[in-house]
Amino acid sequence: MANNHSDIRRIDEFILGIRHEAPLLVGVIPFGLIFGVLGIEAGLTPFQVMTMSVIIFGGASQIIFLELFASGASPYLVSSTVGVVNLRHALYSARVSPYFSQLTLGWKVILSYLLTDEAYAMTIRRLENRPHNPEMHYHLLGTGLCLWSSWQITTFLGIMLGAAIPPSLGLGFAIPLTFMTIVVPYLANWPHFVAILVSGSIAIMTYHMPWKLNLIIAAIAGMLAGYLAEILHKNNDADKSTTGYSQ
Amino acid sequence: MIWFAIIISGLFTFLTRFSFIGGLAGRPLPPTVRAMLGYVTTAVLTAIIASEVLVINDHFIIADNPQIPAFVLAAVIALIFRNIVLTIATGLLTLWVCQHMIY
Numbered sequence: 001m002a003n004n005h006s007d008i009r010r011i012d013e014f015i016l017g018i019r020h021e022a023p024l025l026v027g028v029i030p031f032g033l034i035f036g037v038l039g040i041e042a043g044l045t046p047f048q049v050m051t052m053s054v055i056i057f058g059g060a061s062q063i064i065f066l067e068l069f070a071s072g073a074s075p076y077l078v079s080s081t082v083g084v085v086n087l088r089h090a091l092y093s094a095r096v097s098p099y100f101s102q103l104t105l106g107w108k109v110i111l112s113y114l115l116t117d118e119a120y121a122m123t124i125r126r127l128e129n130r131p132h133n134p135e136m137h138y139h140l141l142g143t144g145l146c147l148w149s150s151w152q153i154t155t156f157l158g159i160m161l162g163a164a165i166p167p168s169l170g171l172g173f174a175i176p177l178t179f180m181t182i183v184v185p186y187l188a189n190w191p192h193f194v195a196i197l198v199s200g201s202i203a204i205m206t207y208h209m210p211w212k213l214n215l216i217i218a219a220i221a222g223m224l225a226g227y228l229a230e231i232l233h234k235n236n237d238a239d240k241s242t243t244g245y246s247q
Numbered sequence: 248m249i250w251f252a253i254i255i256s257g258l259f260t261f262l263t264r265f266s267f268i269g270g271l272a273g274r275p276l277p278p279t280v281r282a283m284l285g286y287v288t289t290a291v292l293t294a295i296i297a298s299e300v301l302v303i304n305d306h307f308i309i310a311d312n313p314q315i316p317a318f319v320l321a322a323v324i325a326l327i328f329r330n331i332v333l334t335i336a337t338g339l340l341t342l343w344v345c346q347h348m349i350y
Binding site: 030031044052055056058061067075083084085086089090092096097100109112113171175176179182183184186200201202212218220221223 | 249251252257264267269272281284285286293294295297302314321322335343
């Protein structure tokens with residue numbers, strides 16, 4: 001009986017995860033298609049594009065990879081930039097880790113691999129707001145696998161699409177456009193706005209530097225500027241003592 | 248070379264995600280680092296956007312740069328509709344029109 005109950009709980013959590021993740025696929029599907037198309041445009045083989053989605057499994061960072069690779073950056077610069085962009089996942093890892101401390105190493109490896117922005121966003125809400133349940137890691141398995149399969153399928157379809165589009169159309173400009181759609185919602189947030197302004201200006205002022213070092217310098221300056229703006233902003237609002245946003 | 252980059256990128260990304268779940272990180276992240284990490288994505292993406300749109304063939308170009316009107320129009324569409332496909336279609340079409348008719 002006990003076994004039966006925990007089986008049901010596992011399936012329930014898993015299904016709940018998929019249901020929570022489904023609405024986010026609206027944003028993921030075009031993104032995966034675009035990645036597949038751009039991968040082919042950047043001169044990678046279909047196999048390389050597909051494998052990148054499996055090995056890295058990180059939306060924007062994979063497009064950054066393409067952008068740097070196509071511009072002739074060294075593999076060291078490409079992988080360190082991808083690594084830096086994905087550093088935010090350490091925050092997610094820290095936040096979910098207390099809930100998964102009892103799991104086996106195998107589970108921890110699988111759940112870590114699946115810990116993307118979108119899966120984290122839905123699963124952290126379940127972990128923090130719903131009753132504790134020893135099988136609740138199945139929720140992350142549900143959100144994670146839902147996202148994973150969508151990402152792989154859309155990458156594959158994008159590769160097919162990319163092979164059919166003539167390179168002369170110049171789709172490379174789709175990269176900054178794609179990134180812009182990610183950045184635009186942050187314009188309304190003051191510290192992020194400062195980070196955007198500083199990072200963009202520094203990237204232009206230092207564009208002549210070798211090995212695309214301007215990107216790293218601009219990114220660090222932008223991060224610092226955003227952080228400083230956040231502190232000054234908090235000090236200004238200290239008397240209001242509201243909780244604000246949770247990024 | 249590209250395989251090296253893919254595998255190392257994947258390894259970095261996985262180890263970051265595994266850091267606290269797998270107990271690799273000895274202690275919690277300092278609040279300063281946590282706060283700064285919140286700005287990584289916007290900062291890196293903006294740096295790439297700026298150098299893609301305003302630098303052509305290693306030259307900083309503002310005048311006669313068809314990418315600027317295309318980008319600005321796409322940004323307006325993105326702000327209004329929050330739709331990735333519509334935004335990219337607008338940007339690419341405008342760029343194409345600017346390149347062939349105006350510049």
